[in-house]
Amino acid sequence: MTDYNEKILIVDDEPNILHILGTRLRLKGYSILFASDGKEALAVFIKETPDLVILDIMLPRLDGYEVCRQIREFSQVPIIMLTALGNVSEKILGLELGADDYIVKPFSPKELEARIKTVLRRAIAQSGGHSKTKVIYQLGNLVINLEKQDVLKNNEKIKLTSLEFNLLLLLINNSGKRLSRTEILDNIWGYTPERYIDTRLVDVHISRLRSKLEEDPGTPDLILTARGTGYMFRNY
Numbered sequence: 001m002t003d004y005n006e007k008i009l010i011v012d013d014e015p016n017i018l019h020i021l022g023t024r025l026r027l028k029g030y031s032i033l034f035a036s037d038g039k040e041a042l043a044v045f046i047k048e049t050p051d052l053v054i055l056d057i058m059l060p061r062l063d064g065y066e067v068c069r070q071i072r073e074f075s076q077v078p079i080i081m082l083t084a085l086g087n088v089s090e091k092i093l094g095l096e097l098g099a100d101d102y103i104v105k106p107f108s109p110k111e112l113e114a115r116i117k118t119v120l121r122r123a124i125a126q127s128g129g130h131s132k133t134k135v136i137y138q139l140g141n142l143v144i145n146l147e148k149q150d151v152l153k154n155n156e157k158i159k160l161t162s163l164e165f166n167l168l169l170l171l172i173n174n175s176g177k178r179l180s181r182t183e184i185l186d187n188i189w190g191y192t193p194e195r196y197i198d199t200r201l202v203d204v205h206i207s208r209l210r211s212k213l214e215e216d217p218g219t220p221d222l223i224l225t226a227r228g229t230g231y232m233f234r235n236y
Helices: 015-027 038-048 064-072 088-096 109-127 162-173 181-189 200-213
Strands: 007-011 031-035 052-056 079-083 101-104 136-139 142-145 150-153 223-226 230-233
Touching: 007 015, 007 038, 015 031, 015 109, 031 038, 038 052, 038 064, 052 064, 052 109, 064 079, 064 088, 079 088, 079 109, 088 101, 088 200, 101 109, 109 162, 109 181, 150 200, 162 181, 162 200, 162 230, 181 200, 181 230, 200 223, 200 230
Parallel strands: 007 031, 007 052, 052 079, 079 101
Antiparallel strands: 136 142, 142 150, 223 230
């Protein structure tokens, strides 16, 4: 059983997947909500405010991309997308729209459970605050307040998902240090060496973070590319 009773919304038009995932996740202690099409998913989300969404891409009425896009207009709740085997463009588009992670069909329920646990642990840690001594960082026109979990750019609040916020903190706390994509995956997504590692997860989220924070994302001044390695935050 889990220490919390987090609500998970499972969105899929395959009854078998809803049944299997719902049964397994309930046994883990989660409270489960279901939706079988995109419009129903949005209605359930607004009414029930789940803690995490498992979202298939291929849905009737509204597809998963549109559901993800609309959720991101007003909520930063974690989203794990279910994608078709080998379709790279599906994965990348889902991440660009704000999904935190993806898992490929057919998938192992145990693997999905591990992803859920990691994503929820990260979100809970952020909502509980941070224990860093320094709680406010000022970097040019950016102000990052750890206590309030706010990021301001030119005095305007920037919307970051829990994943993006934690990715930013990892980079800042290691400013001037090159972080490999594998290190970032391990720290933020909780990937282990035994798992198949897709470094595009890192690249897409770095790109999203740059688009929100950099003055010119094409020539970044804060989040720098460490050629042949990964990324690093400008030493300050």
